[in-house]
Amino acid sequence: MEKIITIENLTKSYEHHKALDSVNLEIKQGNIFGLLGPNGAGKTTLIRLLNQIIFPDTGTITFKGRPIKPDDVLQFGYLPEERGLYKKMKVSEQAIYLAQLKGLSRNDAIQKLKRWFDKFDIGNWWNRKVEELSKGMQQKIQFIVTVLHEPELLIFDEPFSGFDPINTNLLKNEILKLNEQGSTIIFSTHNMESVEEICQDIVLINQSKNILQGSVSDVKSMYKTNTFLVNFEGEVNQAIIAEKGKELWKIISHKTKNNQTETKLQLLKEIKSNNSLLKQLLPIGNVTAFQELLPTMNDVFINAVKQKAHE
Amino acid sequence: MALLIIAPAYLSTMQSHQLRRIAVIDQTGIFGDTIINTSLLNNQKLNNKKITPEEVFQRRLADSKYIHFDFLPTNSSIDSVKNIFESTGYYALLFIPKNLLNSRTVQIYSNKEISLNIKIYLSKFFEKDIEREKLISKNIDPDIIKSIQTSINIEAVKWTPKGEEKNSNSEIAMVLGAFAGILIYMFVFMYSSQVMRGVIEEKTSRIVEIIVSSVKPLQLMMGKIIGIALVGLTQFMLWVILTIGIVTVVQSSSSAFSLKTQTNEQVQSLMTEVNSNQIQPTADKENPEMNEFVQSVYHTLFSIDWTVMILSFLFFFLMGYLLYASMFAAVGSAVDNETDTQQFVLPLTVPLLLSLIMIQSFLNFPDSSLTFWFSIIPFTSPVAMMVRIPFGVPYWQLAISMVLMIITIFVVMWLSGKIYRTGILMYGKKASYRDLLKWLRYKK
Numbered sequence: 001m002e003k004i005i006t007i008e009n010l011t012k013s014y015e016h017h018k019a020l021d022s023v024n025l026e027i028k029q030g031n032i033f034g035l036l037g038p039n040g041a042g043k044t045t046l047i048r049l050l051n052q053i054i055f056p057d058t059g060t061i062t063f064k065g066r067p068i069k070p071d072d073v074l075q076f077g078y079l080p081e082e083r084g085l086y087k088k089m090k091v092s093e094q095a096i097y098l099a100q101l102k103g104l105s106r107n108d109a110i111q112k113l114k115r116w117f118d119k120f121d122i123g124n125w126w127n128r129k130v131e132e133l134s135k136g137m138q139q140k141i142q143f144i145v146t147v148l149h150e151p152e153l154l155i156f157d158e159p160f161s162g163f164d165p166i167n168t169n170l171l172k173n174e175i176l177k178l179n180e181q182g183s184t185i186i187f188s189t190h191n192m193e194s195v196e197e198i199c200q201d202i203v204l205i206n207q208s209k210n211i212l213q214g215s216v217s218d219v220k221s222m223y224k225t226n227t228f229l230v231n232f233e234g235e236v237n238q239a240i241i242a243e244k245g246k247e248l249w250k251i252i253s254h255k256t257k258n259n260q261t262e263t264k265l266q267l268l269k270e271i272k273s274n275n276s277l278l279k280q281l282l283p284i285g286n287v288t289a290f291q292e293l294l295p296t297m298n299d300v301f302i303n304a305v306k307q308k309a310h311e
Numbered sequence: 312m313a314l315l316i317i318a319p320a321y322l323s324t325m326q327s328h329q330l331r332r333i334a335v336i337d338q339t340g341i342f343g344d345t346i347i348n349t350s351l352l353n354n355q356k357l358n359n360k361k362i363t364p365e366e367v368f369q370r371r372l373a374d375s376k377y378i379h380f381d382f383l384p385t386n387s388s389i390d391s392v393k394n395i396f397e398s399t400g401y402y403a404l405l406f407i408p409k410n411l412l413n414s415r416t417v418q419i420y421s422n423k424e425i426s427l428n429i430k431i432y433l434s435k436f437f438e439k440d441i442e443r444e445k446l447i448s449k450n451i452d453p454d455i456i457k458s459i460q461t462s463i464n465i466e467a468v469k470w471t472p473k474g475e476e477k478n479s480n481s482e483i484a485m486v487l488g489a490f491a492g493i494l495i496y497m498f499v500f501m502y503s504s505q506v507m508r509g510v511i512e513e514k515t516s517r518i519v520e521i522i523v524s525s526v527k528p529l530q531l532m533m534g535k536i537i538g539i540a541l542v543g544l545t546q547f548m549l550w551v552i553l554t555i556g557i558v559t560v561v562q563s564s565s566s567a568f569s570l571k572t573q574t575n576e577q578v579q580s581l582m583t584e585v586n587s588n589q590i591q592p593t594a595d596k597e598n599p600e601m602n603e604f605v606q607s608v609y610h611t612l613f614s615i616d617w618t619v620m621i622l623s624f625l626f627f628f629l630m631g632y633l634l635y636a637s638m639f640a641a642v643g644s645a646v647d648n649e650t651d652t653q654q655f656v657l658p659l660t661v662p663l664l665l666s667l668i669m670i671q672s673f674l675n676f677p678d679s680s681l682t683f684w685f686s687i688i689p690f691t692s693p694v695a696m697m698v699r700i701p702f703g704v705p706y707w708q709l710a711i712s713m714v715l716m717i718i719t720i721f722v723v724m725w726l727s728g729k730i731y732r733t734g735i736l737m738y739g740k741k742a743s744y745r746d747l748l749k750w751l752r753y754k755k
Contacts, residue, residue, distance in 0.1 A: 015749060051524040053736070070527075078524040082738075084517035101525040145521075 002064075004029040004153060004184050005050070010059035012045055019045040021208040022059070027186065027201070032179050034195045034216075035188040036297075037205035038305060043188050044081065046205065047155055050186075051078050063153075074103040079146040081157040081188075085138060087131040094130065095145050102149040109148065116144045120170075135162060143171060147178060154178060155186045160194060172198060192297040202297075204304055212304045220294040223303050226267040227252065228274075230281055231289035236261040244284055248277075260288065331402040331429070332379045333419075335372065336387050338409040342372040342440075343382040371440060375432060380405070389420065396422060405433070412441065484701035485674045491624060492698040496667045498628055499693060500660070502543040503635040507652060509535050510643030510731070519735045528732040533724075536636045540629065547628070623700050623709070630716045631693030634723055635659070641727035644734030645742040662690035670698055677702040687712050689719040726751060 007025040011018070020042045027033050037043050048054045050061065052073055061068045063075075085094055092113065099109035117123050120140060130138060139162050147154065156175070160168045176198060179185050189195060195202065195216070202219060204212035212219060228249075238254040241263055248271075252264040271277050278290055295303070337343050345368065372380050381401070383392070392404050403421035408414055417437060419425055443453045510532075513519040522531055642655040666673075666685055673682045677699050685695035686704070692712050696704070733750040734742065 048736070053520070053523050073525055076524070078521065080517065080520040080524075082517045082520065084515075086512070086518055087516060098521065098525075101522065 002029045003027065003062075004064055005186075006060075006062040007046075008060050008062070010046070010049065010061065011057045012042075012049060012054070013057055018208050020049070020056075020205075023205070023208075023210045025203055025210060025213065027184065029184055030179070030182060031200050032175070032185045032187060032198050034199035034202035035186055035205070036190075036192075036195065036202055036301060041205045042208045043205055044157065047078070047080075047157055047186075047188060050155060051076060074149075075152045077102075077146040077149065077151040077154045079142060079154075079156045079159055081161070083139065083142050085130045085142065088129055090126075091128055091130055091133070091141055092126045095141065095148065098145045099148045102151070104149050112148050112150075113144070116148065120144070136164065136167060139163065140167070143174070147174075150181075151183065153184050153186065155188075157188045158190070159187070160189065160191055168194075192301060195297045204301065206305050206308055209308075211308050212300075216297070219300055220297075223295045223300045224292070225295065227293040228265045228267070228277065229289065229291045229293050230263050230265060230287060232261040232263070232284065233286035233288050234259055234261065236263075236285045238263075241265075241284060245280065248280060261285075264293070330377055330379065332381055332400065333403045333405050333429075334392060334399065334401045335380050335382045335405045335407065336389065336392070337372075337382060337385060337407045339407055339411055340385050342370070342407060343385075344368045344370045372436065378429065378432065393420065396420075403429075411437075487620075487701040488674055488677075488698040489670050491620075491700065492667065492670045492673070492694045495624070495628055495631060495693045495697050496663055498543065498547070499631040499635050499663065502539055502632050503639040505539050505542075506536055506636040507639035507643040507656075508649065509539070510640050510735070511646065511649060511652070514644065514735055514738075515647065523735070528735060529728045532637070532640050532728060532731045536633065536640060539636070540632060543632065544625075544629075620700055624697060626713065627693040627697055627716075630689075630713075630720060631663075633720050634689060634693075634716070635663070637720075637724045637727040641730040641734065641747075644731040645737075645747060647738060647741075651741060662688075663694065666691040666694035670694070673698040683708070687715060689716045692716060729753065 003026050005025075005027040007023060010020050010023045010025075012020045023042075023046065035043050035046065045054070049056055050068075052068065052070060063069075063072050089097075092110075095113050096106060096109045099113070100106060104112070114123075117126065122137070122140065125133060125137065125141070130141070133141070143159070146156075154175075159171060159175070163171060172194065175185060175187075179198075187195075187199065199216055201215050202213070203210055212222075214222070235256045238251060241254070242251055245265065248269065249265040249267050252266050253262075254264075255262045267277070274290075274292060278287070281287055281290070335342070370380075374380055389404065389406055392399070392401075396404070402423070403419050403425055406418040406420065408416070408418070411417065417433065419430075419433070446453045446456060513522070513531075519531070526534075638659055639656070642652055642659070645655065646652050669685065673685065673695055676682055682695065682699065685691045686699050686708070689712075692715075696709070696712050730747055730750050733753055734747075740746075
């Protein structure tokens, strides 16, 4: 897969504070890419650098194989974390204006806008002033404005903040649809569940450095704790399980209910594959469930940040 | 603006059209009606001609257009009038005491405040009248006095560089200059503040981040400044056109004739105030000096170089605005709300305010070196130079002022742009002057 954005050695300082320190990063075209990190890590700075709102001290940003140009922002859509619109302007006028800023003609903008308004079923907001809408409504408008010109690269900074669960879902689906249509999505968030659900690759920025990068599955593997969940039919004594795997595993938890035994095991040494573990378990009883418990992105985040702190 | 000109004049015409009746108790008995032509009175029936009262009677205390005097019996008492005053509908009671010459006082009683106009009218009348009497008693013919009074008119003529002669009237120049200076101050301030407010709104609503992801911050700043400049120009043009239009329309309609005479009267009474210590026959409407004055005013108005005036006004308005608007935009970008702007705006407005206050001194000394410097330095020149222009400014001075202004604007805009670019992304911490200086040093 081609890389749509390559960031090499990007450094940006503000007075005495280094916001980004030699950050390297690759984003594949068509990906949904998660930009993660604690508050103050440098995510917003990175996003602003991409959007050419500010400029780096050193380092390069490459877009589709060549150094990024000012005009490239026309291909980007940006939804900032702190967002707002002109309060006293009409919704339609404002959306058309912002679309025109991104290079759409007035007629195109009106057409596409109408389509989106129908899709979200908010046609009756066309002539309203922005200040007449609630915050959630304004954010919907903002989302539409961001994606209206069908950009190749979409950058969302905390897109779900301020949305109720229904609208969050709505937004998530739209993002997925846009991705299917070919847009690359960069997505900065603290909402780890959404990362699990929709991101393919992630990068974790902490204290201005890139501390973790890779696909979601790779990253999870990196932080796996070799914990497995095994369910047996009927009631299986804990001691039996412990005896069988004396050198191999230790029992983390053991539960019996509804004629099922649920055990969590943690491996004590390397195994060839999950299948070999399964082979060891089969003699114990009827296995009704077998699953490697990979860490959640939440766990990954916490562990990665903690780890770096101790280095 | 048209309203500002027309309304007071119109309203005061309405007011002065009010007829006032004043009762008079004249203990001297000489100010009321006296028969001057008894034969005419006796022959009235014989000739069967209509005789006007003025041909037969003469009254020393004459009525004016808006004041009618009603002479009561000489021996009437003040108290008798006082008790029934309300019901009589009189405006006031004038009491002329028997010992007028000695006391030199005349009393006027009323239940209202007596207007200044009436007091002036009465005091003028009595002064003139008594002086006339005194002259007669000394065997001097009052008419001789009148004929020897001469008012000398100082006709000021200006030599233009081209060698022409122009009528000059410095009072007009002063009024025009002051007016222009004040207008410039108002406009520059008003529209620059609009720019600042716009910048702050974009910052607080956070829309600025989206916009600068599409355009460069400098483009946004300039766009806003130019946009508001165009609004200002349009408003100004409309204002000027409407004012001229409305005033012209009102002038040409019949009711406005009294407007002209009213303004003449007002100017007259003004002149009366000014010359109140001198013996001047100013109570007449047909006053040759007055007409001359008005004429010279019109002369001067026509001789002023209006092209230079208007073009300079537009130039200095625009340039002054661009200068201050870019500074105000920088200020707006550095704060999060309007109240925080004060610490920055105050020092910025000092030059402009100073030149506004100094208008008086510019008017009195249009060619002094102080005035010269104020009209050259770009921060004060919009006001100072405009005040000077009606007096005539050498072209080279005008040129220097303009060139300096343009250069300064470029520099200030560049600096303001740098502050703006950083400021619009900064939130929370209240920026200090040191911070602004730091932002100036940020590289792109």
